[in-house]
Amino acid sequence: MAGVSFGDIFGIVYGMNDEFGGMVGEVEIPKWFYPFLEDRPFKRCLICEQELLGGDVQYLIEKAWKGTEVIFEYAICLACIESQQEELSLESLQNISKYFMTQPHFMGRPLEVVNWPAEEPGRWTQRCALTNRPRWEVENYQIFGHFRGDKMILSVYPLLICDEATEALAERLSKKTRDSLDDFVDEFLGMPPEFENAPEDTPLVLF
Numbered sequence: 001m002a003g004v005s006f007g008d009i010f011g012i013v014y015g016m017n018d019e020f021g022g023m024v025g026e027v028e029i030p031k032w033f034y035p036f037l038e039d040r041p042f043k044r045c046l047i048c049e050q051e052l053l054g055g056d057v058q059y060l061i062e063k064a065w066k067g068t069e070v071i072f073e074y075a076i077c078l079a080c081i082e083s084q085q086e087e088l089s090l091e092s093l094q095n096i097s098k099y100f101m102t103q104p105h106f107m108g109r110p111l112e113v114v115n116w117p118a119e120e121p122g123r124w125t126q127r128c129a130l131t132n133r134p135r136w137e138v139e140n141y142q143i144f145g146h147f148r149g150d151k152m153i154l155s156v157y158p159l160l161i162c163d164e165a166t167e168a169l170a171e172r173l174s175k176k177t178r179d180s181l182d183d184f185v186d187e188f189l190g191m192p193p194e195f196e197n198a199p200e201d202t203p204l205v206l207f
């Protein structure tokens with residue numbers, strides 16, 4: 001199993017040494033990154049189950065929305081993300097990075113976010129980071145956030161990816177990468193049955 005790593009992609013498209021780019025600030029974890037229908041943040045890594053909130057552990061959260069329904073959601077620590085990446089095909093990484101580089105809003109994002117107020121973390125996910133479509137126009141989307149302990153890090157994260165962009169990304173994955181993503185979904189994430197029957201509609205696991 002393997003995920004497609006934004007860390008790798010950011011490194012390539014932004015030419016960043018630090019895989020998550022410049023930091024704007026750290027804020028309380030917003031409720032929209034809590035597990036669906038729960039009143040507290042994610043507590044444990046999906047894979048190694050280590051405690052996330054107590055100390056300095058860094059982790060990512062992904063939530064995939066279809067209308068008002070959460071299709072999947074998880075938190076994964078950076079150590080587990082690294083161990084997932086071994087099987088990511090170089091071909092997929094290059095294809096996706098090329099696509100990101102043709103998206104002006106994505107390329108301009110590091111310079112844009114430094115002007116956004118840390119008191120308004122919702123600003124980061126108002127529009128798709130790739131297509132710039134506003135969230136209210138998009139029925140299906142995924143949001144990604146980067147966290148340290150009980151704080152959310154503002155950088156190019158958090159970000160929203162709309163369904164159009166997800167489709168464009170999925171088309172650029174090699175079969176090997178796509179298969180290993182499907183294995184990850186099967187192993188770790190429960191899917192509503194309508195997605196299991198239509199794997200081409202399955203949201204992408206990206207981290």
Ligand SMILES: [Zn+2]
Pocket residue numbers: 045046047048049050076077078079080
């Ligand atoms: Zn872990």
